Amino acid sequence: MNILDDVNHLLPVAGVQLATAAAGISYADRTDITLIEITEGSTVSAIFTQNAFCAAPVTIAKQHLSSNTPRYLLINAGNANAGTGQAGIDAANACCDAVAAEFNCMPAEILPFSTGVIGENLPVDKIKAVTADLSIDLNPHHWLAAANAIMTTDTVPKGVSCQMSIGNQVITITGIAKGVGMIRPDMATMLAYITTDAKINKTLLDQCLKDAADQSLNRITVDGDTSTNDSCVLVATGQSEVAISDLNLKEFQTALNKVFEILAKALVRDGEGATKLITINVDGAENINESDRVAYTVAHSPLVKTAFFASDPNWGRILAAVGRSGVKDLDINNLKIFLNDICIVENGGRSDSYSEELGQKVMSETEITITIRLNRGSANSQIWTCDFSYDYVKINAEYRS
Amino acid sequence: MNILDDVNHLLPVAGVQLATAAAGISYADRTDITLIEITEGSTVSAIFTQNAFCAAPVTIAKQHLSSNTPRYLLINAGNANAGTGQAGIDAANACCDAVAAEFNCMPAEILPFSTGVIGENLPVDKIKAVTADLSIDLNPHHWLAAANAIMTTDTVPKGVSCQMSIGNQVITITGIAKGVGMIRPDMATMLAYITTDAKINKTLLDQCLKDAADQSLNRITVDGDTSTNDSCVLVATGQSEVAISDLNLKEFQTALNKVFEILAKALVRDGEGATKLITINVDGAENINESDRVAYTVAHSPLVKTAFFASDPNWGRILAAVGRSGVKDLDINNLKIFLNDICIVENGGRSDSYSEELGQKVMSETEITITIRLNRGSANSQIWTCDFSYDYVKINAEYRS
Numbered sequence: 001m002n003i004l005d006d007v008n009h010l011l012p013v014a015g016v017q018l019a020t021a022a023a024g025i026s027y028a029d030r031t032d033i034t035l036i037e038i039t040e041g042s043t044v045s046a047i048f049t050q051n052a053f054c055a056a057p058v059t060i061a062k063q064h065l066s067s068n069t070p071r072y073l074l075i076n077a078g079n080a081n082a083g084t085g086q087a088g089i090d091a092a093n094a095c096c097d098a099v100a101a102e103f104n105c106m107p108a109e110i111l112p113f114s115t116g117v118i119g120e121n122l123p124v125d126k127i128k129a130v131t132a133d134l135s136i137d138l139n140p141h142h143w144l145a146a147a148n149a150i151m152t153t154d155t156v157p158k159g160v161s162c163q164m165s166i167g168n169q170v171i172t173i174t175g176i177a178k179g180v181g182m183i184r185p186d187m188a189t190m191l192a193y194i195t196t197d198a199k200i201n202k203t204l205l206d207q208c209l210k211d212a213a214d215q216s217l218n219r220i221t222v223d224g225d226t227s228t229n230d231s232c233v234l235v236a237t238g239q240s241e242v243a244i245s246d247l248n249l250k251e252f253q254t255a256l257n258k259v260f261e262i263l264a265k266a267l268v269r270d271g272e273g274a275t276k277l278i279t280i281n282v283d284g285a286e287n288i289n290e291s292d293r294v295a296y297t298v299a300h301s302p303l304v305k306t307a308f309f310a311s312d313p314n315w316g317r318i319l320a321a322v323g324r325s326g327v328k329d330l331d332i333n334n335l336k337i338f339l340n341d342i343c344i345v346e347n348g349g350r351s352d353s354y355s356e357e358l359g360q361k362v363m364s365e366t367e368i369t370i371t372i373r374l375n376r377g378s379a380n381s382q383i384w385t386c387d388f389s390y391d392y393v394k395i396n397a398e399y400r401s
Numbered sequence: 402m403n404i405l406d407d408v409n410h411l412l413p414v415a416g417v418q419l420a421t422a423a424a425g426i427s428y429a430d431r432t433d434i435t436l437i438e439i440t441e442g443s444t445v446s447a448i449f450t451q452n453a454f455c456a457a458p459v460t461i462a463k464q465h466l467s468s469n470t471p472r473y474l475l476i477n478a479g480n481a482n483a484g485t486g487q488a489g490i491d492a493a494n495a496c497c498d499a500v501a502a503e504f505n506c507m508p509a510e511i512l513p514f515s516t517g518v519i520g521e522n523l524p525v526d527k528i529k530a531v532t533a534d535l536s537i538d539l540n541p542h543h544w545l546a547a548a549n550a551i552m553t554t555d556t557v558p559k560g561v562s563c564q565m566s567i568g569n570q571v572i573t574i575t576g577i578a579k580g581v582g583m584i585r586p587d588m589a590t591m592l593a594y595i596t597t598d599a600k601i602n603k604t605l606l607d608q609c610l611k612d613a614a615d616q617s618l619n620r621i622t623v624d625g626d627t628s629t630n631d632s633c634v635l636v637a638t639g640q641s642e643v644a645i646s647d648l649n650l651k652e653f654q655t656a657l658n659k660v661f662e663i664l665a666k667a668l669v670r671d672g673e674g675a676t677k678l679i680t681i682n683v684d685g686a687e688n689i690n691e692s693d694r695v696a697y698t699v700a701h702s703p704l705v706k707t708a709f710f711a712s713d714p715n716w717g718r719i720l721a722a723v724g725r726s727g728v729k730d731l732d733i734n735n736l737k738i739f740l741n742d743i744c745i746v747e748n749g750g751r752s753d754s755y756s757e758e759l760g761q762k763v764m765s766e767t768e769i770t771i772t773i774r775l776n777r778g779s780a781n782s783q784i785w786t787c788d789f790s791y792d793y794v795k796i797n798a799e800y801r802s
Binding site: 050051052053054080082083084085086087088117118119223228300302303306307309310312314315316317319320322323324327330332345347348349350388389390392393394396397398 | 451452453454455481483484485486487488489518519520629701702703704707708710711713715716717718720721723724725728731733746748749750751789790791793794795797798799
């Protein structure tokens with residue numbers, strides 16, 4: 001497996017073309033519309049936000065996906081078309097109609113996606129005005145342009161490619177994603193589009209997507225806020241000679257999971273205002289609910305997050321978060337907490353081997369692992385999060401200004 | 402009932418004296434030790450943090466309370482004596498021993514309390530060094546001094562008095578409290594000491610305390626982090642002529658609840674970095690779990706909190722938080738959300754009657770109420786929270802520096 005973790009050199013995937021355009025929805029001087037064309041005969045899987053106030057495009061995309069195999073993914077940045085009621089549904093449909101007319105397909109063959117401010121009406125005319133531009137721009141090499149055009153408060157485009165041999169044939173996987181606030185996946189998070197030229201039937205592709213997302217996009221949190229627009233699409237064009245079946249599924253899934261993990265971590269690393277990537281491992285729990293609960297309680301603690309921002313080994317805040325996580329009959333004398341490989345807590349308090357200097361050394365790094373050993377069972381969880389900085393407040397206080 | 406919401410003019414309570422001293426635990430040039438003397442024959446109730454990593458003084462206070470009626474409450478600010486293992490237990494006991502020797506009582510008649518940084522050893526000698534000063538300073542009028550001495554990152558002292566007639570007799574209730582980070586009560590929050598000269602038996606006093614805290618201290622959140630040291634003590638000295646029984650319980654409880662509510666709101670108003678007090682009302686839920694879940698999800702959303710800080714009527718973030726709160730089969734077309742009396746969301750999106758100007762007007766206020774009508778049942782919840790500012794990050798990034 002050859003991972004190319006470089007958004008500037010993403011590999012084309014046979015059967016996929018991309019186009020971008022500048023519709024001026026809410027940003028000046030940048031592209032904000034992306035179209036991804038998927039060749040006929042592809043299979044497409046998608047997962048969507050569990051937020052009850054899901055956005056209009058999510059509602060429409062689910063409907064279209066249930067009745068047709070998508071040919072086009074249409075994405076706008078700068079306006080979420082969420083909390084917009086019937087007007088939002090009408091707007092999402094109107095966008096599909098416009099693209100269908102331009103590309104000579106059915107509206108139901110288009111999946112619409114939106115990301116940006118919630119509660120403002122989508123300016124459909126601005127999107128209609130660029131459909132011809134999109135038609136001209138379609139190109140299998142426009143991945144970087146697409147990774148840029150889907151961004152909102154992201155500071156860097158995010159994408160990864162992977163090539164691997166299965167049998168004697170080579171397949172390619174390329175994916176892009178955007179974050180970066182309102183990130184606490186309840187399925188996937190944000191927008192992510194991953195494509196491959198392998199041939200996979202719909203049932204298997206659905207499984208592959210769920211498996212990959214559950215270990216990556218569903219394991220990250222920036223601020224605990226689940227977006228109304230989260231969507232993740234996995235496309236298999238079948239243009240390579242490789243068909244995925246039970247025989248080679250494991251190889252393919254391993255590569256796919258790696259692609260998803262790289263995208264997920266890139267989202268956290270670029271979390272709003274983030275300066276550090278924090279991996280939280282919880283093991284020895286009685287069950288997954290318990291290990292998840294501890295992991296997310298630590299990950300969402302504003303006090304833990306601000307201590308990481310300050311590179312302050314204020315380990316007492318991690319201890320306090322574990323203590324309030326609601327694990328029943330937790331024996332604090334039997335658990336251990338580590339910062340990287342430094343034991344900070346054991347026997348109910350600070351480890352005898354711990355020193356402020358050792359803690360400070362770890363906290364000064366930009367990628368840090370917290371390990372919490374509950375020592376009461378065999379379940380474990382791994383999640384990724386980031387710190388909490390002045391810039392998070394600044395970005396979100398000034399978001400609409 | 403006469404409420405005196407002025408920490409500068411708190412009323413003495415017969416049978417209660419207070420003293421403060423400067424032990425130099427972690428602050429220069431200020432008092433950091435408080436002693437509250439309770440006359441013999443009083444009844445005392447207390448509730449403590451549910452955090453599994455509860456502090457050593459909490460462990461000791463629980464033990465002492467279960468075996469004796471307390472005569473002294475000893476409080477230090479600047480060091481939480483939490484996450485300190487056996488050394489912490491020894492330190493808390495040593496402090497009780499020192500005070501017992503000075504005041505000629507049993508160590509088990511003293512309840513110790515600590516608040517401040519977690520994980521550092523308590524400097525017992527510094528506390529021992531000021532016990533004689535405490536003895537000299539004891540005075541029924543030292544409430545303001547005590548309210549100041551228990552503060553950590555609080556910016557203002559917090560206290561309230563209440564006088565009321567029951568029958569033809571007057572009783573007094575006076576209480577003080579401190580916050581202000583790591584505030585998400587799982588019982589009470591922070592430290593609070595409320596006293597009255599009414600006569601109440603222990604069973605009834607326990608009930609009164611639970612009832613009052615459940616409607617006040619247990620309904621506030623600054624950052625979702627439950628402290629290791631939260632403690633709330635209610636003292637009834639019985640020095641007035643009024644005995645509380647089923648006959649007059651309702652009157653007394655109403656006054657007590659009001660005192661607790663004022664203290665609880667004062668804590669939120671002075672939450673770390675807070676600039677706004679936000680009341681969240683959720684009604685029409687199927688049960689209390691559901692209304693609590695919606696209320697706390699909105700209250701803990703960093704995106705909602707930063708929007709309030711910015712006075713930005715970004716109501717989509719409230720909608721998104723309600724949507725992700727996990728209410729089963731939530732009908733978004735049947736719920737309504739209000740900012741004060743302005744309807745912002747109905748029929749699944751922005752209310753037709755809403756305008757940015759109306760929203761902006763509400764958001765510019767310093768005390769704001771969010772009302773969420775789920776319209777699916779009869780349960781309701783009310784909680785109080787604050788916004789999320791640059792200063793929260795600053796205070797907590799620099800807490801130990």
